[in-house]
Every structure is written in C-alpha cells, then in structure tokens.
Amino acid sequence: MDQYIIKGGKMLTGSVEIGGAKNASLAIIAAAIMTDETVIIENLPDVEDVNVLLQAIQGIGAVVERVDRHCVKINGSTISSVSVDYEYIKKIRASYYLLGALLGKYKMAQVALPGGCNIGSRPIDQHIKGFKALGAEVTIEHGMILAKAGTLQGKHIYMDVVSVGATINIMLAAVMAEGITDIENAAKEPHVVDVANMLNSMGANIKGAGTDVIRVNGVSRLHGTTYSVIPDQIEAGTFMFVAAVTRGDITVKNVIPKHLEAITSKLLEIGCTVEEYDDSVRVKGSESIVCTHVKTLPYPGFPTDMQPQISVALAMAKGTSTITESIFENRFKYVDELRRMGASIKVEGNTAIIDGVNQFTGAQVSAPDLRAGAALVLAGLAAQGLTLVEDIRFIQRGYEDFDGKLRALGAQIEEVSSEKDVQKFKLKVG
C-alpha cells in the first residue's frame, strides 16, 4: 500500500506550477464525446480521476489518443454503447456527467450510481429532476440509472439546491435539446463557466454561466474544438496553504487570481501576505497564525474542497477558530487523524471548534478522502518529526505529482511502498 513519508519542520520556498482543474476536466471529457468530430483537450491534469474517466469513455467505444501528458484527442464517433461499466463509475463522482452527455447526444444513457469521495450522502435528485424536466424518463434499477427520451425539450428548471454537478449535467443534456432551457439557482463555480465556454466552442449556445441563471439555447449539432482547461482552484489553494503552514514563501503559478479570492482573503485574515499578479500569487506565511472563523459556501464563498486544508492552518493558530461545513455533512473525518498529531479540535454538528496548538508532532495517519489526505500532508510538513500518510490513492485522485511538487519547494517527502523504502528515507533525512 503506497504511503507518503514526510519529515516536517522545513520552511518551504520557491515556485510551483498549477495544473488544469480536475473538476472542470471531468465534465469537459464528457462534453467531448457529444460530437462525432475530434476534440482536443489541453491542460488536462494527469490525475487518477481523469485517467479513469478516459478509460470509461474508451470502454463505450470512444477513441482516446494521448498527445502528451496533458493533452488528449477524443473522438466520439465510434461510440457503440450508452451503458457505462460499473468498474469505472464506482471510482469517481464525475462519472455522472456521462449521463447528461450520452442522454443529450443519443437520448439514452445507462450509468451506475456514482462513487467519489465519501464526504456525505451526495444525492443526485437534482440531476434527475433536470433530466425529467427536459422530457426524459429516469429509473434506478440494480444500482444503475437509466435515462431515455424520445426528444428532449427545453424547460425552465429551478434547482432546489445549488449543485455544481446538477448544473453542469443539465447543461450537457440541454445543449442539443429543442428550444430554450433556463437553469435557475445555478452553481457559479469557475468550472461551470469553463464547461459552458468549452461547449460554446463546440457550437453550443449557452449564456449566463457564472451567474444564477444559465440559458441554454438548444442547437442541432456540436462540432470539434481545441480547448484548454482552466487552472485548478483547489490545487492552487492547497499550495497557498502550504506556504501558510510551513511559514514559507511560495509563488503559485498558472492560476486565475480571481478564482482564489475567498482563499486569499482567509490567508490575509490569518496573518499571511498575499501578492497577486496576472497569473500567479505569492504567499508568505507569518510566524504567528491568527485564529478566524470559516463557513464553506458555494462559489464565490469559501470552497468546501479547501476546508480540511484551512483547518490545518487554524489548528496551528493562536486562539480558538471555528469552521462550519455547510455543503457536505461528513467532511470532518480527518479530525481524528489530526488529533493524533497533537491538534485540539472538537466537532459539534457541522462545526469544528479548533484550539490552536504550538506544534504538531509527526504520527502515522490515514487519508480518509482526497482533500483530507492533502490536509494531512500539510500537517506532516508542519510537524516535528516523521509523519506517515497512508491511503494516498485518495490524494492521487486529484493532485498530480503532489510529492514531487512539494520536494521542489524543499519538502522532505517521498512516496514509499515498503518498510525498506521507509528505512531508506530515514537514513536520507537523518
């Protein structure tokens, strides 16, 4: 079982290049199969979720050609099945985008109920509500969702909750529907806008992405495109917090600073310095972290996918902080692991009450999910002594070369898979 071993306590400095957004890429790959022409996607991150989705579309007959590590050519003209294998689906959340894409293109889709991080109950009722509103019949049998329609007809759809996945999925299903679809109370995340931009570059007619109301004017066909995915807001935010927790000085490159505003403002509140440039941000940690209060919210609020990472910084702050998780009910599973490292955190309902401690101490911990895993690495970087983070397959779902990027900033971290590797690391770091 692969693990990260970390010797903490080093101030990390230098610059790091951020890759394409995982969550935008996943929807964009699904969108790419909606035309029979070739789509070239650039700036794709080489992460497990993306690779699983590429295998899933190959599994139904699409041709996927890797141009280089971060660029693929996809051709959906050879798709021979609208039923996606459970083996792929169970691994990733975003497999649900194949429902919207296949339904939109072939008026029929069969996809297993999705997997992804176990951070809450994660219903998909809003996706289904949207598909039904467009005229599809949707049933769930034996763990599979089956959606089919004679024709899809544009509708006014009000979302009961703000959902990134449902907003994008309805956009995908509506893009070649007849007439106009208005999605009200839509999610405004940067990746919603990116997917709309990508679809528009394929000939779609989508307006309003990034606002509460998205209008999709159905078109009869989509064509090929070349599209470059936006930078990953969460990978960028994670490295910004690496600077905070190691009291380092890190320039995070290839980002859109506007997408990072909620993260930047919390870093300023806790005493860090943030300099913004056109496509990079420089974060300098401060000797003493100031306590604060955080509530996760849909964009432009503080992202739930950054909640575990800010928690590590606040667990090192002077005074008592609170974090209220308002999106997912089970996103504090890392707290027990952080306690092993000396953190003082109490969870009451959807709020974590955090009393800052002076120093974490290294321990053996286990990543319960993707962002929680990244947060435990951050804690290990800040801790005194050795930390072993187990189950790093979760981290690799969404971070490309996480350990390599951290090493380039001066971190002492290695991926290890045996006791022999651990001993080698110990000898190396002294």
Ligand SMILES: CC(=O)N[C@H]1[C@@H](OP(=O)(O)OP(=O)(O)OC[C@H]2O[C@@H](n3ccc(=O)[nH]c3=O)[C@H](O)[C@@H]2O)O[C@H](CO)[C@@H](O)[C@@H]1O
């Ligand atoms: C692959 C992907 O892009 N994952 C992201 C996506 O997940 P995901 O698309 O699953 O998250 P949503 O935005 O849909 O979920 C937001 C809230 O709405 C609820 N809900 C959602 C759909 C639905 O049909 N019914 C319902 O009640 C969810 O339980 C949750 O409480 O957005 C989340 C919120 O920014 C991020 O944490 C995930 O990283």
Ligand SMILES: C=C(OP(=O)(O)O)C(=O)O
């Ligand atoms: C929760 C996440 O991913 P997913 O929705 O794919 O489980 C995430 O990216 O933090």
